[in-house]
Amino acid sequence: xxxxxxxxxxxxxxxxxxxxxxxxxxxxxxxxxxxxxxxxxxxxxxxxxxxxxxxxxxxxxxxxxxxxxxxxxxxxxxxxxxxxxxxxxxxxxxxxxxxxxxxxxxxxxxxxxxxxxxxxxxxxxxxxxxxxxxxxxxxxxxxxxxxxxxxxxxxxxxxxxxxxxxxxxxxxxxxxxxxxxxxxxxxxxxxxxxxxxxxxxxxxxxxxxxxxxxxxxxxxxxxxxxxxxxxxxxxxxxxxxxxxxxxxxxxxxxxxxxxxxxxxxxxxxxxxxxxxxxxxxxxxxxxxxxxxxxxxxxxxxxxxxxxxxxxxxxxxxxxxxxxxx
Numbered sequence: 001x002x003x004x005x006x007x008x009x010x011x012x013x014x015x016x017x018x019x020x021x022x023x024x025x026x027x028x029x030x031x032x033x034x035x036x037x038x039x040x041x042x043x044x045x046x047x048x049x050x051x052x053x054x055x056x057x058x059x060x061x062x063x064x065x066x067x068x069x070x071x072x073x074x075x076x077x078x079x080x081x082x083x084x085x086x087x088x089x090x091x092x093x094x095x096x097x098x099x100x101x102x103x104x105x106x107x108x109x110x111x112x113x114x115x116x117x118x119x120x121x122x123x124x125x126x127x128x129x130x131x132x133x134x135x136x137x138x139x140x141x142x143x144x145x146x147x148x149x150x151x152x153x154x155x156x157x158x159x160x161x162x163x164x165x166x167x168x169x170x171x172x173x174x175x176x177x178x179x180x181x182x183x184x185x186x187x188x189x190x191x192x193x194x195x196x197x198x199x200x201x202x203x204x205x206x207x208x209x210x211x212x213x214x215x216x217x218x219x220x221x222x223x224x225x226x227x228x229x230x231x232x233x234x235x236x237x238x239x240x241x242x243x244x245x246x247x248x249x250x251x252x253x254x255x256x257x258x259x260x261x262x263x264x265x266x267x268x269x270x271x272x273x274x275x276x277x278x279x280x281x282x283x284x285x286x287x288x289x290x291x292x293x294x295x296x297x298x299x300x301x302x303x304x305x306x307x308x309x310x311x312x313x314x315x316x317x318x319x320x321x322x323x324x325x
Contacts, residue, residue: 002193002195002201004194005193005197006190006198007194008187008194009189009190009191009194010191012187013053013187015183016180016183016186018180019176019179019183020046020177020180020183022168022176023172023173023176023178024173024180026172037144040241040243040244041140041244044243044248045140045244045252051070051074051253052252052256056256056260066195066209067253067265068254068267069215070211070253072215072276073216074215074219074245074249075246075249075250075282076278076279076282076311077219078242079246079282079286079304080304080307080308080311081216081219081223081304081305082227082242083239083296083301083304084302084303084305085223085227085305086238087296087300087302088298093295093297094239095295096236096290096295096296097236098294101291104240104244105243105283105286105287105291106287109280109283109286111135111246111247111250112246112279113280113283115250115254116277116279118131118132119267120272122268123264123265123267124257124258124264124267126259128264129254129257129259130259132251132252132258133251133252135251136248136251139247195209195213198213208315211275211315212315239296246283282307285304289304
């Protein structure tokens with residue numbers, strides 16, 4: 001039954017994310033937002049909604065470790081797995097705009113380091129949660145204001161789903177947005193319940209389940225959106241989605257988890273020693289591979305995937321980050 005819940009939860013999350021993104025993009029395009037800003041804000045919020053739903057569900061039920069593992073695992077997966085896969089399937093090297101490399105990725109690195117520093121005392125409480133959510137609001141507002149001040153691009157590089165969303169009536173877009181959220185909440189409940197049962201049955205900690213199975217499952221929308229954008233040459237949208245999702249995960253998802261958890265989100269010593277450095281390292285790697293050439297080649301994509309495979313092996317064999325490693 002636990003496996004059925006996990007699989008059903010993943011399906012509901014994937015479908016809910018797709019529906020939500022279509023509705024959100026349909027509304028966002030009417031506001032005159034560019035591709036990069038849509039990727040950094042609307043699409044990243046939409047594809048990050050599974051993490052939000054899991055955080056709210058796990059935090060309210062006292063399993064904040066699952067939410068923490070989900071965020072850390074998702075962010076590492078976004079850089080190493082999602083970008084690595086996108087680089088491999090792209091017909092040519094992924095080119096990235098100067099704005100993303102010089103402004104947005106450094107913001108992601110700074111946010112990652114800041115959250116790691118906040119967690120060094122062993123817990124993320126409600127005060128920290130409120131601070132993180134406030135910073136998320138400022139980040140989203142800054143992107144929108146900056147976009148409105150500059151020239152607006154109505155890009156041809158939106159994929160077919162986005163083009164369809166542009167033609168949807170506003171009431172339909174709003175209905176899709178609400179329906180997507182409902183599916184995400186349901187899927188998150190199934191996924192958290194099923195993953196908790198699996199963890200207890202196998203004697204594996206909730207953190208490791210969140211770090212691997214749940215993280216990869218909730219990163220599926222980012223993976224699908226990024227691969228599609230990459231294959232169609234929509235490289236700015238592909239990379240902006242990953243960067244925006246990581247910022248949203250750290251500020252929004254962890255903020256929600258800390259805010260709804262009565263005792264905050266505990267951060268064990270093993271997580272501080274292993275998982276936080278890996279989290280920061282993956283963000284820095286993202287900057288390093290792009291800062292010189294503004295491109296991500298297939299060779300570099302293979303390197304990112306190799307690093308992710310090595311990371312999973314270490315987690316699976318040593319229990320790194322669980323407090324036992």
